Amino acid sequence: MSTDIEKILNVAREHAATEVAPNVDAWNQSGVWPRAASDKAGAAGLMGLYAPEEFGGQGLSLGDGIRVYEELGTADGAYAFALSMHNICTFAGCGYGTEAFKEQWARDLTSGRKLANFALTEPQSGSDATNMYSRAVINSDGTWTINGAKAWVSLAGEADIYFTVVKTTDQPGHQDMAMIAIPADTPGLSFGPRYETPSYTFLPLSEMYMKDVVVSEDNIILPVGQGLQGSLMAIDIARVSIASGCCGLMQAALDTALSYSKNRKMFGGKNLDLDGIQWMLGDVATELEASRLLYRAAANALGTPEGPVMAAHAKRFVPDAAVKAAHTCTQVLGGMGLLKPYGLDRLSRLSQMLRIVDGTTEISRVVIGRSLAKRAKTLPDLPVPKGFGET
């Protein structure tokens, strides 16, 4: 029987409150990934959320498991993001990996003893993911020799294995794409200098270089022809996970504003007594409730034909709402909102980062626009009066 969702949400809440929230400023100061905390997350069952129990996972559905990031997001969105990427790789490895891969890696991944990340983006291909250069040559003994570069690799140099999307021919398009997991200690795999980010500095980010990297066929996760389709499914899960984490972020911003505003004396009363302040925070609360409903509906739609467009709706709406919430709550605190100890500046930077990663707000609009165009084709034609739109 799979883990009870309420139980795992409590575990995530406790982890966020005791391991993440009190330490995140120190992590950002040190710029070092908190491996001891992610080890504890693994031991607590947060690193194999959707993996089957036979491999040590929790066996949760995506619809349930994704709610974990809302809990983690109350403490830190970048930490929640990194764990969500690990869980997606673990899901892919345990679900689609070879028997040999599962034998070697599954339990280490579900327990969090080994960390995984997903490397799709390249320097020339972010939103335009099919414009990829990384290339695998399939050798006569079945091994793959890979050359190329990935960009914006999270957990760069920290993860133990990188789920990497590559092309297998020189033909344009995506029919030849595949996903293969490259262990960190494979000769020829290296990382560029750390990107300098203004916040979330504990999350190592850099380019990843593959020079004549030879990988066993045991590590093929998605065979030739399924690389792009599988990656898009992974990205849909990531988009909804980010929306979930953003709800935690909005709750944290709102609670900070309420905790301050109820005490701040002004005009013979408290800041929170002012209608204008209540309306500002009321709007944040409404958008938070709407965001929760949306990401949970999107999480439940994953794996159905509606999954991609629902994920796009969630990724379009919720991070935007989080950016707005972080700014509004900063404003409510006045000057204090700008000071580090209140944490709102950190939330503003995080929410902006979450608008970009795993498909920008604009790319979500592209996905939604395409689905509208498809729907338009099914609707009856309304006549356009003569002379309108004609040249």
Ligand SMILES: Cc1cc2nc3c(=O)[nH]c(=O)nc-3n(C[C@H](O)[C@H](O)[C@H](O)COP(=O)(O)OP(=O)(O)OC[C@H]3O[C@@H](n4cnc5c(N)ncnc54)[C@H](O)[C@@H]3O)c2cc1C
């Ligand atoms: C903190 C962080 C962590 C990341 N971690 C990972 C990771 O672990 N693995 C990984 O593979 N990638 C990762 N990424 C990469 C991320 O997914 C990309 O940054 C993202 O997909 C956008 O690509 P880009 O940065 O190249 O922007 P570009 O693709 O260059 O886009 C530039 C601008 O053009 C807009 N745009 C693009 N297409 C359109 C269009 N059709 N219409 C209108 N506007 C458009 C974009 O919205 C954006 O505003 C990470 C990024 C960040 C910031």
